[in-house]
Amino acid sequence: MEVNKVCIVGAGVMGSQLAQLLANNGYEVSMTDIEDRFVQNGMNAIKGNLKKYFVDKGKMTQEEADKVLGRIKGITDLKRAVEGVQVVIESIPEEMELKQQMFKRLDEACAPETILASNTSVLSITAIGSLTRRQDKVIGMHFFNPVAVMKLVEIIRGVKTSDETCQVIKDMSAKLGKETIIVNKDVPGFVVSRLFLVFCNEAVKLLEEGVASAEDIDKGCQLGLGHAMGPFKSQDIVNGIPVGLHSLDYMRDELGECYGPSPLWRRKVEAGELGVKTGKGFYDYSQQQ
Numbered sequence: 001m002e003v004n005k006v007c008i009v010g011a012g013v014m015g016s017q018l019a020q021l022l023a024n025n026g027y028e029v030s031m032t033d034i035e036d037r038f039v040q041n042g043m044n045a046i047k048g049n050l051k052k053y054f055v056d057k058g059k060m061t062q063e064e065a066d067k068v069l070g071r072i073k074g075i076t077d078l079k080r081a082v083e084g085v086q087v088v089i090e091s092i093p094e095e096m097e098l099k100q101q102m103f104k105r106l107d108e109a110c111a112p113e114t115i116l117a118s119n120t121s122v123l124s125i126t127a128i129g130s131l132t133r134r135q136d137k138v139i140g141m142h143f144f145n146p147v148a149v150m151k152l153v154e155i156i157r158g159v160k161t162s163d164e165t166c167q168v169i170k171d172m173s174a175k176l177g178k179e180t181i182i183v184n185k186d187v188p189g190f191v192v193s194r195l196f197l198v199f200c201n202e203a204v205k206l207l208e209e210g211v212a213s214a215e216d217i218d219k220g221c222q223l224g225l226g227h228a229m230g231p232f233k234s235q236d237i238v239n240g241i242p243v244g245l246h247s248l249d250y251m252r253d254e255l256g257e258c259y260g261p262s263p264l265w266r267r268k269v270e271a272g273e274l275g276v277k278t279g280k281g282f283y284d285y286s287q288q289q
């Protein structure tokens with residue numbers, strides 16, 4: 001299957017970056033969301049990113065940036081947004097029922113051959129696609145933030161995903177300049193999120209047990225393990241505290257008690273200490289401008 005037109009569902013943090021990546025690589029893109037203002041927010045984010053990271057840095061002329069932007073159509077109506085697309089990438093909030101209902105709607109609205117991919121970080125691909133009549137064409141296509149920088153796409157096979165679907169998504173990822181790993185068994189968190197969440201949870205347990213400070217645990221991970229950023233700083237920055245709690249609860253429910261979030265993690269969410277955006281997470285940002 002030749003892929004030249006893709007629909008992105010959800011114009012938020014990830015969806016807008018995905019639309020930009022695809023358009024940058026020559027794909028025609030439609031980007032949709034529940035309301036026009038969210039679509040416009042996504043378009044503005046793309047415009048800003050193209051200017052800041054490409055035009056201002058001399059990597060693209062303004063004319064080239066305009067061409068990239070011209071390949072992205074913001075369309076609120078889902079039926080119109082999926083017209084003529086070979087692949088849909090869903091990037092709406094990480095809630096099973098929301099995604100299941102979206103996949104049901106997509107199944108009804110899309111041409112029979114269209115592949116339905118989800119950018120979920122942890123949820124079962126098989127369950128997300130369970131209400132569709134095309135489970136062989138449902139697949140996980142997990143990108144990482146920031147999308148333009150992170151080289152990996154984690155491809156997750158649902159129980160019924162066909163080899164052909166997997167190959168199309170693998171080829172498409174390569175055309176986007178990404179490396180892929182294939183997750184053959186649809187388990188919560190797949191490979192990367194599962195490892196990272198367990199790692200972060202262990203860091204929170206160390207903090208809770210008073211073994212070391214957040215600063216020193218982060219420093220240990222950076223200087224001892226070569227991580228670009230420690231677990232506390234990264235959770236604070238990417239809104240990982242509420243999202244991570246939700247994901248760990250899901251992993252505990254599906255995989256067993258040992259995946260359950262540390263009590264301190266839950267306290268942070270209950271206290272509204274969600275990271276940089278609330279002025280406090282594992283670190284205090286209230287004195288910063």
Ligand SMILES: NC(=O)c1ccc[n+]([C@@H]2O[C@H](COP(=O)([O-])OP(=O)(O)OC[C@H]3O[C@@H](n4cnc5c(N)ncnc54)[C@H](O)[C@@H]3O)[C@@H](O)[C@H]2O)c1
Pocket residue numbers: 009010011012013014015032033034038090091092093094095102119120121122142143144145238
């Ligand atoms: N943020 C990250 O770092 C990251 C990284 C990898 C994967 N993910 C995954 O990507 C997905 C999206 O995450 P995000 O951070 O971009 O979320 P986000 O909240 O920034 O964006 C979600 C968008 O989906 C829209 N939306 C909600 N319901 C919708 C519907 N029914 N139809 C169309 N649009 C709808 C919202 O209005 C919002 O604009 C999640 O599954 C998340 O787990 C996120």
